[in-house]
Amino acid sequence: MxxxxxxxxxxxxxxxxxxxxxxxxxxxxxxxxxxxxxxxxxxxxxxxxxxxxxxxxxxxxxxxxxxxxxxxxxxxxxxxxxxxxxxxxxxxxxxxxxxxxxxxxxxxxxxxxxxxxxxxxxxxxxxxxxxxxxxxxxxxxxxxxxxxxxxxxxxxxxxxxxxxxxxxxxxxxxxxxxxxxxxxxxxxxxxxxxxxxxxxxxxxxxxxxxxxxxxxxxxxxxxxxxxxxxxxxxxxxxxxxxxxxxxxxxxxxxxxxGGNAANIVFDDADVEKAVGTVIKAFVFNTGQFCMGGPRLLVARPLYDTLLGILAQALPGVPLGDPFDPATVIGPMAGERHLAKVRDHIDRARAEGARIVIGGDRVDRPGFYHQPTVIAGLPDSSPVVQEEIFGPVLTVQAFDTEDEAIALANGTPYGLAAGVQTRDIARAHRVAARLDAGIVWVNDWAMLDPAMPFGGVKAxxxxxxxxxxxxxxxxxxxxxxxxxxx
Missing domain, CATH: 3.40.605.10 (Aldehyde Dehydrogenase; Chain A, domain 1)
Known part of the structure; x- marks a missing residue:
């Protein structure tokens, strides 16, 4: 280019x-x-x-x-x-x-x-x-x-x-x-x-x-x-x-x-590929993506592992001037969008959540915010339930397939969802049960003019x-x- x-x-x-x-x-x-x-x-x-x-x-x-x-x-x-x-x-x-x-x-x-x-x-x-x-x-x-x-x-x-x-x-x-x-x-x-x-x-x-x-x-x-x-x-x-x-x-x-998509990582997923998909899903376009994946649902055996990998990997994702060819994460589009992200992170802290990484505005001109991972919130938290529309990821653990689907479907939204698994039968089974207009398996944001997208519910x-x-x-x-x- x-x-x-x-x-x-x-x-x-x-x-x-x-x-x-x-x-x-x-x-x-x-x-x-x-x-x-x-x-x-x-x-x-x-x-x-x-x-x-x-x-x-x-x-x-x-x-x-x-x-x-x-x-x-x-x-x-x-x-x-x-x-x-x-x-x-x-x-x-x-x-x-x-x-x-x-x-x-x-x-x-x-x-x-x-x-x-x-x-x-x-x-x-x-x-x-x-x-x-x-x-x-x-x-x-x-x-x-x-x-x-x-x-x-x-x-x-x-x-x-x-x-x-x-x-x-x-x-x-x-x-x-x-x-x-x-x-x-x-x-x-x-x-x-x-x-x-x-x-x-x-x-x-x-x-x-x-x-x-x-x-x-x-x-x-x-x-x-x-x-x-x-x-x-x-x-x-x-x-x-x-x-x-x-x-x-x-x-x-x-x-x-709006959307508030869940990205479900099952315990049989390719972890390295899944982590890349998780990052892509929530930082793409600085999280300002209605079909982004701001909710990570992780099989309990992988929960601590994925949090650790994310904490290590995110600082290496280049953030900066949009006109620098190396930049992956740019600024948010405006002050009011940035303020909304700040408000949700403040609410998460007030609820006793753990900020795994990030959590702050970037100290430079413009509307930049660190990619932020939040753990320890209950499913009822407004930070989990509401659309944040910024580079923020909430993480929850699950024990069974049914629990993962219930968590994924447990918000008012239904625009997109993701499933990370090597089990093809599970991929079809879970995709059929998710309340979403589009479901991606082992990737995110695969979009083509021939394939429709749109929402259900809110x-x-x-x-x-x-x-x-x-x-x-x-x-x-x-x-x-x-x-x-």
Missing amino acids: TPITRPEPAPGQLFIDGRWRDAADGGRLDVLDPSTGTIVTTVAAGTAKDVEDAVTAARAALPAWRDTPVRERGRILNRVAALIREHADELTALESLDVGKPVSLCRPVDVDTAADVYEYYAALIQTVGGEHRTVAMPAHAYTRREPVGVVAAITPFNFPLILSSSKLAPALAAGNTVVHKPADDTPLSALFMARLLTEAGVPAGVLNVVTGRGPDAGEPLLRHPGVDKVAFTGSTAVGRHAAATAGAALKPVTMEL SGFGREYGPEGLEPYTRTKSVLISLEA
């Missing part, structure tokens, strides 16, 4: 109806570099007036985009993928600057995955269509798959490029138009992608990007009567509000929400990726034509 240098992004504007413009009231929003805590640029702070303009543009563009031949829409999305790869260094730099992601991970994970997602849905949409049905009456009966209309895509701060692509690619492939509201913390790649989609041939009004604060831009978008569907990724608390708001207007929603509903990720962006219409004379 060529060296990636810290960029100096220009001030950002809203992208509405194919034009760049300032917010209607001239408001601006600061964008920080998490590795230094300093302001690197500003973007337009959209409000209800800007949302109104964006939805109006999306509705006006819908008929022509809906009627664009599927093959042409696929060609355009393939051009988007090619442009992502052509501008991979710029996207890597922006995403790393905005989120604090190490460049060594951002390029192969975030940027390459985004390109893969656009290519996947460019191909998949060519295979999607209605079906002829045999019916009892004399009629020619068939179904049509049609776009739902104007989609509100609301995305979070931790994987801006990937989680916008997982919504925009299937929505556009299916013939919908989109108003995208990125997280106010991390808007830069969304604005860059608007340029690439336009260059690829996406017509004016088909994609609109409104940056701004949640109450000022996200809330009006949720409530707008011109929006036909809401696709949301974010916290469970905000997701409940978003689903209720959309539900009041009977709008379909997909909700990919982790939401609906799926992204795979054919399942396209379905929510279409609706089925039945047509029956009488054959009687």
Whole structure:
């Protein structure tokens, strides 16, 4: 990989109806570099007036985009993928600057995955269509798959490029138009992608990007009567509000929400491999990963051994400047995210927990925190039950397979889970009993555009990726034509 240098992004504007413009009231929003805590640029702070303009543009563009031949829409999305790869260094730099992601991970994970997602849905949409049905009456009966209309895509701060692509690619492939509201913390790649989609041939009004604060831009978008569907990724608390708001207007929603995944290490696991998977699961993206593994469940015979290995191994995981190619752990994305981690560790200490390693903020500029391992907490502890969303791992022992499954399923969440075992029968048996939308065996975070992910319980509903990720962006219409004379 060529060296990636810290960029100096220009001030950002809203992208509405194919034009760049300032917010209607001239408001601006600061964008920080998490590795230094300093302001690197500003973007337009959209409000209800800007949302109104964006939805109006999306509705006006819908008929022509809906009627664009599927093959042409696929060609355009393939051009988007090619442009992502052509501008991979710029996207890597922006995403790393905005989120604090190490460049060594951002390029192969975030940027390459985004390109893969656009290519996947460019191909998949060519295979999607209605079906002829045999019916009892004399009629020619068939179904049509049609776009739902104007989609509100609301995305979070931790994987801006990937989680916008997982919504925009299937929505556009299916013939919908989109108003995208990125997280106010991390808007830069969304604005860059608007340029690439336009260059690829996406017509004016088909994609609109409104940056701004949640109450000022996200809330009006949720409530707008011109929006036909809401696709949301974010916290469970905000997701409940978003689903209720959309539900009041009977709008379909997909909700990919919080997680608190358990990683179960059985006593027959390959210990060396399991430790690497455990570290990967809870420090990846500095723990800001809804499908991360912040809860380690260990077979009692391995409990002390794994704690000792983790205490020795974690200081050797490079933490530092995201633009240093050697860095594995970068800063957290902002002060409020760091404060949440600090609060949970303080609560753990107050409950008498053992801090095996870490536990403190890193003494350097920016929003850095040590990877932290906590032992000795009961399953009822809020530190175990709640989503921390930082580089913190709680560790609990279990004695039986049934106990491990009960502990894994014993939180309100159900987004992901992991099983570390050499017993293939156990792997299948346990995976079937875990309350999770995706289960990884002997690894973590194996994700591919062909395989769906999503949650159960408080982790939401609906799926992204795979054919399942396209379905929510279409609706089925039945047509029956009488054959009687």
